[in-house]
Amino acid sequence: MTLARIIEASGSSLTGLLAHAGESYSCRTDEAILAAARAECAAIKTAGERLRTHGYACPVLSVGATPTAHFADDLTGISEVRAGVFTTFDLVMKNVGVCRLEDIAISVVATVIGHNREKGWVFIDAGWMALSRDRGTASQNQDFGYGQVCCLRGDPYENLLVTTTNQEHGIIALPEASAFTVDDFPVGSRVRILPNHACATAAMHQQYQVLSEDGEGHEVWQRIVGW
Numbered sequence: 001m002t003l004a005r006i007i008e009a010s011g012s013s014l015t016g017l018l019a020h021a022g023e024s025y026s027c028r029t030d031e032a033i034l035a036a037a038r039a040e041c042a043a044i045k046t047a048g049e050r051l052r053t054h055g056y057a058c059p060v061l062s063v064g065a066t067p068t069a070h071f072a073d074d075l076t077g078i079s080e081v082r083a084g085v086f087t088t089f090d091l092v093m094k095n096v097g098v099c100r101l102e103d104i105a106i107s108v109v110a111t112v113i114g115h116n117r118e119k120g121w122v123f124i125d126a127g128w129m130a131l132s133r134d135r136g137t138a139s140q141n142q143d144f145g146y147g148q149v150c151c152l153r154g155d156p157y158e159n160l161l162v163t164t165t166n167q168e169h170g171i172i173a174l175p176e177a178s179a180f181t182v183d184d185f186p187v188g189s190r191v192r193i194l195p196n197h198a199c200a201t202a203a204m205h206q207q208y209q210v211l212s213e214d215g216e217g218h219e220v221w222q223r224i225v226g227w
Contacts, residue, residue, distance in 0.1 A: 016060025019044040024067035037068035090198040095140040115182040120174040128165040132200035147193040
């Protein structure tokens with residue numbers, strides 16, 4: 001109630017409450033995400049009712065993290081759902097169990113620029129300035145390094161990750177038992193990298209190159225950049 005009184009006393013109006021179930025990102029089962037979604041909705045509805053009993057209209061109750069937005073089973077009384085990266089998903093959400101790898105709709109296209117044959121390294125022209133430094137999968141059940149490597153069509157190469165990034169360059173270190181060799185990725189060929197965190201990766205770019213599902217349609221969507 002204290003914050004509500006301060007807001008009203010300043011000449012502003014309290015229009016509602018916002019909740020974000022940050023704990024849902026640590027969930028590892030559908031049941032845990034569902035429980036977080038229910039708790040998120042219950043908490044904000046309780047808080048909203050308390051405000052209303054004290055004379056504050058509180059018309060907006062806004063909930064949502066990407067996991068809970070997709071698992072909420074009762075949104076009665078909720079006026080807004082903020083579904084996070086639901087438009088694209090990413091590898092963190094894949095690990096949480098919100099989506100599948102093939103559901104991820106954002107990627108960075110990179111070009112092979114060199115090799116280290118002795119180490120089995122493939123160098124690409126996408127470092128952390130293109131992919132971001134986000135290592136959100138490092139603490140999850142599957143670590144994707146700095147991104148999952150795919151062919152240009154978007155089909156993942158099994159066990160191929162961007163393992164290291166410098167500012168402008170990334171390294172794909174081929175596993176010892178890999179079916180691939182550096183010759184499978186000639187200089188000038190291109191790969192597609194699925195990101196750990198869609199928000200962080202998108203923030204590194206000024207526009208989206210948007211393709212239709214059949215690959216025929218192409219549009220350029222400008223982004224609002226900066227903070």
